[in-house]
Amino acid sequence: MLRFSPLTLAILALASNQALADSSTYFQTQTGNDNNAEAAQIDANNAINNIRQTGDGNLALVKQTGDGHTMAIRSSGNGNEIHAGAGWQPTTEGQSGTAQRATLIQKGDNNSIELSQSGSANVLHFVQDGHDIKLNVQQRDANNRITGSSMGDSHSVDIIQNGKANALAITQHYGYGNDAVISQQGSANYASLNQSGAINSATVNQSGLNQTAHVRQEGMRNTVGVTQQ
Numbered sequence: 001m002l003r004f005s006p007l008t009l010a011i012l013a014l015a016s017n018q019a020l021a022d023s024s025t026y027f028q029t030q031t032g033n034d035n036n037a038e039a040a041q042i043d044a045n046n047a048i049n050n051i052r053q054t055g056d057g058n059l060a061l062v063k064q065t066g067d068g069h070t071m072a073i074r075s076s077g078n079g080n081e082i083h084a085g086a087g088w089q090p091t092t093e094g095q096s097g098t099a100q101r102a103t104l105i106q107k108g109d110n111n112s113i114e115l116s117q118s119g120s121a122n123v124l125h126f127v128q129d130g131h132d133i134k135l136n137v138q139q140r141d142a143n144n145r146i147t148g149s150s151m152g153d154s155h156s157v158d159i160i161q162n163g164k165a166n167a168l169a170i171t172q173h174y175g176y177g178n179d180a181v182i183s184q185q186g187s188a189n190y191a192s193l194n195q196s197g198a199i200n201s202a203t204v205n206q207s208g209l210n211q212t213a214h215v216r217q218e219g220m221r222n223t224v225g226v227t228q229q
Contacts, residue, residue: 026050033057033077041069049073053080056108064095071095071102078108078130084115095122106133113137117144120163124148128155135159139166142186146170153177153197164188164208173197184211195222 025048026039033055039062041047046068051060053075060073062084071094073082082104084094094115095102100122104113112134115124120141126148128135133155137146139162146168150157153175159168160183167190172178179201182191187208195202196218204213204226215224 024048028052030058031055035059037061039063041066044069046070053077056080059083062094064100065097067097067099069095069097069100071100071104073103074105075111076107078110080106080108080111082106082113082115095119098122101125106130109133120144128152139163142166149173150178151175155179157181159183160185161189162186166190168192170194172200176200184208187211195219198222 024041024044027050028037029052030037031054034057035053036059037051039049041049041064044066047064049062049071051073053060054077056077056079058075058080060082062071064071095117097119098121100117102115102124104126107129109131111130114136116138118140120143122144124137124146129151131152131154133150135157138160141163142165144166149171151174155172155178157170157180162185164186165188166184169192171194172180173196175197177199178195178197180193182204184191184206185208188210189206190212191204192214193202194216198219198221200217200222202215202224204215206213206228211228213226217224
């Protein structure tokens with residue numbers, strides 16, 4: 001649990017930002033430990049949110065609603081968290097609308113990402129590099145895309161896509177003990193998962209019509225389970 005002094009809490013309160021206009025831009029860079037960046041861009045179009053954090057125990061909280069937004073968050077260090085979804089009250093969506101783009105990059109150990117996207121034609125690209133990394137993503141509606149890679153060991157990837165014509169391509173490599181759980185509900189969805197290393201585990205559940213799943217595993221003691229119904 002993060003602990004802040006009264007002075008730090010006062011500074012964090014001033015650091016939060018809310019943009020309500022179209023084409024708004026939020027940019028913040030934080031260096032050090034136990035920093036908190038909050039940004040909400042509500043009912044806007046083509047807004048840009050760019051957060052960079054360097055240090056340990058940092059937290060980024062983001063919400064965007066509208067169309068055509070861009071979210072780019074980069075954190076370097078240990079024990080950092082990115083929440084763009086249910087982890088931040090009163091946030092119920094990280095990105096809500098159409099044609100949203102999120103790029104999330106983490107380097108270090110014990111880091112986590114939580115993202116929720118609702119609407120159509122949304123895109124997520126992620127990169128996580130380190131030990132004991134967690135990714136939790138939910139996408140709802142149609143024509144959404146997820147691409148990304150986890151590098152290192154003891155990674156956990158949990159992805160849910162609800163809707164039609166959604167697609168994802170995930171790679172886990174250079175590590176041991178990685179785990180991926182993918183759930184797609186709807187029609188004409190596509191899932192591609194590539195794992196290299198050892199003692200990896202993959203579970204893909206697809207329900208609906210015209211589903212496609214490709215799973216490739218390299219190494220030893222890998223396990224895979226694919227269910228289509």
